[in-house]
Amino acid sequence: MSTLLTDHTPGQSRYGKLAQALRDRILQGEWAPGEVIPAESTLAQNYGVALGTIRQALSLLVEDGVLQRRHGKGTFVTKGVDGASMMRFFRFRGLDDGASITPHSHILSSRLRAASVREAQVFSMTQGAQVLQLERLRSLDTEPCLLETIVLPLPLFGALADSDSHGWDDLLYPMYQERCGVVIQKTQDTLSFSQLNATQAKRLKLAVSHPCVLVERQAFDIAGRCVELRTTRGDAYSFKYTAQVQ
Amino acid sequence: MSTLLTDHTPGQSRYGKLAQALRDRILQGEWAPGEVIPAESTLAQNYGVALGTIRQALSLLVEDGVLQRRHGKGTFVTKGVDGASMMRFFRFRGLDDGASITPHSHILSSRLRAASVREAQVFSMTQGAQVLQLERLRSLDTEPCLLETIVLPLPLFGALADSDSHGWDDLLYPMYQERCGVVIQKTQDTLSFSQLNATQAKRLKLAVSHPCVLVERQAFDIAGRCVELRTTRGDAYSFKYTAQVQ
Numbered sequence: 001m002s003t004l005l006t007d008h009t010p011g012q013s014r015y016g017k018l019a020q021a022l023r024d025r026i027l028q029g030e031w032a033p034g035e036v037i038p039a040e041s042t043l044a045q046n047y048g049v050a051l052g053t054i055r056q057a058l059s060l061l062v063e064d065g066v067l068q069r070r071h072g073k074g075t076f077v078t079k080g081v082d083g084a085s086m087m088r089f090f091r092f093r094g095l096d097d098g099a100s101i102t103p104h105s106h107i108l109s110s111r112l113r114a115a116s117v118r119e120a121q122v123f124s125m126t127q128g129a130q131v132l133q134l135e136r137l138r139s140l141d142t143e144p145c146l147l148e149t150i151v152l153p154l155p156l157f158g159a160l161a162d163s164d165s166h167g168w169d170d171l172l173y174p175m176y177q178e179r180c181g182v183v184i185q186k187t188q189d190t191l192s193f194s195q196l197n198a199t200q201a202k203r204l205k206l207a208v209s210h211p212c213v214l215v216e217r218q219a220f221d222i223a224g225r226c227v228e229l230r231t232t233r234g235d236a237y238s239f240k241y242t243a244q245v246q
Numbered sequence: 247m248s249t250l251l252t253d254h255t256p257g258q259s260r261y262g263k264l265a266q267a268l269r270d271r272i273l274q275g276e277w278a279p280g281e282v283i284p285a286e287s288t289l290a291q292n293y294g295v296a297l298g299t300i301r302q303a304l305s306l307l308v309e310d311g312v313l314q315r316r317h318g319k320g321t322f323v324t325k326g327v328d329g330a331s332m333m334r335f336f337r338f339r340g341l342d343d344g345a346s347i348t349p350h351s352h353i354l355s356s357r358l359r360a361a362s363v364r365e366a367q368v369f370s371m372t373q374g375a376q377v378l379q380l381e382r383l384r385s386l387d388t389e390p391c392l393l394e395t396i397v398l399p400l401p402l403f404g405a406l407a408d409s410d411s412h413g414w415d416d417l418l419y420p421m422y423q424e425r426c427g428v429v430i431q432k433t434q435d436t437l438s439f440s441q442l443n444a445t446q447a448k449r450l451k452l453a454v455s456h457p458c459v460l461v462e463r464q465a466f467d468i469a470g471r472c473v474e475l476r477t478t479r480g481d482a483y484s485f486k487y488t489a490q491v492q
Contacts, residue, residue: 065492081491089489186492193439193457193482211439211457211482236439236457236482243335243489245327246311246432 211236
């Protein structure tokens with residue numbers, strides 16, 4: 001389905017336009033996440049452009065995180081973000097340093113409601129459009145460690161709204177992909193300090209007003225749209241995060 | 247002073263050896279931080295190697311953070327880390343989002359003492375060798391915001407031990423470079439949650455046991471040696487940090 005780029009739009013470079021065409025094919029699912037795309041020479045031939053132009057277009061998509069180059073193996077569609085990454089902000093007692101264990105997930109509640117003004121804005125929805133709100137408790141060895149509120153726009157996540165959460169996986173992002181065709185490609189987490197209210201404290205088996213770290217996440221799909229808002233709370237005494245600058 | 251690479255060491259690639267030779271010249275100060283290095287073609291000619299070999303050697307040094315490529319401008323010796331980066335973990339009241347203001351620095355005390363076991367290990371010193379320990383208060387508009395303990399190995403930082411801290415700059419890293427020839431090239435900050443003891447609380451004008459974020463830093467020079475240990479404490483309610491994954 002490759003198209004020859006004969007229609008010149010003023011103000012957009014040839015490779016910029018080519019990048020857009022390739023991005024559209026990826027968004028339409030022609031190549032799945034984790035799949036290798038055709039060789040540069042094949043693409044150049046299909047589009048009737050020079051190899052250098054294809055390379056510039058692919059570089060743009062690599063910069064945007066849509067594609068990933070693997071040395072000697074080719075260019076792949078980004079597989080999406082690891083769903084367990086919230087754990088990187090904490091080091092829970094009894095866990096070895098750097099252990100990457102997926103906590104058990106328990107959906108406490110799931111309900112449909114109208115989007116708030118902010119949610120409608122962030123999700124580019126009409127105000128009052130429906131969202132799915134999940135309350136979720138994550139545990140390690142039956143000990144609760146993270147309490148989460150997750151807000152998802154409809155109809156994109158309609159398949160989850162209609163399904164029984166008892167059968168859901170411990171990791172949500174692979175499930176978003178399987179059931180709703182949504183690939184999470186980027187997350188942005190803002191960390192701050194807070195204290196638990198009575199309900200939150202009870203869920204996490206901690207005292208009311210116990211210090212917690214609050215993680216406010218926006219997750220973006222492969223088209224750059226925000227498709228998930230999440231707030232996560234965990235014991236501040238388990239907070240441990242390493243940041244490098246170079 | 248370029249040397250021809252005639253002496254072949256088994257087990258090291260030609261470009262690996264070339265990278266080492268270039269790194270040595272940078273460490274010896276032949277090219278200053280922020281300075282452009284000679285063109286690839288010139289270096290290839292000087293060392294009597296192919297352009298591809300020089301490129302591989304430079305790529306290694308870019309990966310290590312010793313060199314930086316700027317598109318269309320050449321390859322530069324890394325300038326070192328911005329000294330104000332501790333502020334990225336906090337958003338103090340009265341400061342606009344994203345404002346990058348350098349807080350005023352006040353050295354509360356400066357003393358020489360023997361290195362602890364851990365310090366000797368981290369700094370690759372003999373146990374009991376001397377370190378310089380600084381206590382430092384950083385303020386915004388006369389309001390204290392960060393309390394720091396900084397430990398520096400001697401004799402590397404001898405020039406600071408001998409000088410009056412009243413004349414010191416608000417940013418330490420440019421001063422390390424000017425006075426001691428030490429370029430900080432990488433920092434690693436580990437964040438956790440803590441509470442202020444009586445002395446710390448008094449310095450920061452907060453209550454005893456007030457929640458704080460503790461930042462434990464190791465700073466590395468251009469040769470990859472740890473040359474600074476720092477612990478920073480700031481009001482947990484001013485903590486705000488954004489982390490991205492993609």
